[in-house]
Amino acid sequence: MSLAVPIDRLLADAARHRARFGRPLVTLTYAQSLDGSIAAFRGSRLAMSGPESLSLTHQLRAAHDAILVGVGTMLVDKPLLNVRLAEGEDPQPVVLDSRLRLPLSECLLRGRKSPIWVVTTERADAQKQKALEAIGARVLRVPSDARGRVGLGGLLERLAALQVNSLMVEGGARVITSFLSEHLVDLVVITIVPVIVGGLHAVEGLVSSDGREAIDFDGFPQIQEPKIHEFPKIQEMEVQRLGKDLVVWGSVA
Numbered sequence: 001m002s003l004a005v006p007i008d009r010l011l012a013d014a015a016r017h018r019a020r021f022g023r024p025l026v027t028l029t030y031a032q033s034l035d036g037s038i039a040a041f042r043g044s045r046l047a048m049s050g051p052e053s054l055s056l057t058h059q060l061r062a063a064h065d066a067i068l069v070g071v072g073t074m075l076v077d078k079p080l081l082n083v084r085l086a087e088g089e090d091p092q093p094v095v096l097d098s099r100l101r102l103p104l105s106e107c108l109l110r111g112r113k114s115p116i117w118v119v120t121t122e123r124a125d126a127q128k129q130k131a132l133e134a135i136g137a138r139v140l141r142v143p144s145d146a147r148g149r150v151g152l153g154g155l156l157e158r159l160a161a162l163q164v165n166s167l168m169v170e171g172g173a174r175v176i177t178s179f180l181s182e183h184l185v186d187l188v189v190i191t192i193v194p195v196i197v198g199g200l201h202a203v204e205g206l207v208s209s210d211g212r213e214a215i216d217f218d219g220f221p222q223i224q225e226p227k228i229h230e231f232p233k234i235q236e237m238e239v240q241r242l243g244k245d246l247v248v249w250g251s252v253a
């Protein structure tokens with residue numbers, strides 16, 4: 001059976017990509033409603049995808065070396081981040097958690113084939129690190145960004161050093177927005193589900209309004225309009241119907 005999304009072709013260059021750029025190839029993938037929501041509200045979980053696109057998600061997981069989510073998603077969805085609905089190996093689970101908020105819950109950490117990598121900053125509590133390590137997590141410290149969160153440049157360098165060629169970023173909204181605003185996404189695979197939710201948007205505020213307000217000749221404030229070239233663009237976007245859902249994919253310019 002041919003795959004709905006040619007995952008192998010998309011990832012064929014991952015090793016070369018890591019060698020050339022010193023960071024893994026990054027695939028952003030998530031399921032959204034027709035209006036761009038990934039949950040009804042932050043802190044709630046909404047299973048939207050049909051069985052066919054869920055199976056694609058698991059095929060994508062199996063095709064990547066590592067899979068990453070933010071601590072927000074871990075606290076709400078508690079995803080297993082493994083491969084159950086397709087053939088193949090589990091990817092290495094990675095969680096971004098600058099303050100080590102991840103609970104010491106056995107179900108999150110124990111019983112995995114490979115321990116979760118919890119990526120945090122220099123400022124995280126050393127005792128909490130020890131406690132997480134005691135129940136099987138591996139804690140990696142990388143430099144923080146200007147907002148005190150895990151710096152994505154340092155994170156990707158570290159993953160490359162750990163032989164990760166391909167990284168699948170699965171969410172949630174803050175993590176998706178960070179990767180896109182820092183132009184660190186190489187491929188997108190987005191499932192669009194035929195429902196309108198009006199909830200938590202997958203992406204918000206990619207271009208900041210700081211410094212965009214100017215005063216025109218008559219003294220009225222005038223906003224400098226963002227230009228389309230400022231936003232990430234999908235090259236040669238492809239679309240496939242999968243059950244009731246649509247899957248959209250392509251590389252990011």
Ligand SMILES: NC(=O)c1ccc[n+]([C@@H]2O[C@H](COP(=O)([O-])OP(=O)(O)OC[C@H]3O[C@@H](n4cnc5c(N)ncnc54)[C@H](OP(=O)(O)O)[C@@H]3O)[C@@H](O)[C@H]2O)c1
Pocket residue numbers: 029030031032037038039041042043044045046069070071072073074076077096097098099100101145149150151152170171172173174175176178200
């Ligand atoms: N439909 C889907 O496909 C899908 C997939 C995944 C999640 N979701 C939904 O998304 C929601 C969770 O999204 P969320 O935005 O609340 O949380 P999130 O994006 O999963 O995690 C965000 C948290 O990660 C930590 N973080 C560390 N470094 C970061 C960085 N560089 N950039 C961004 N975050 C960083 C921050 O917490 P600290 O400051 O404490 O480190 C931040 O608050 C849930 O409702 C979940 O159901 C939907």
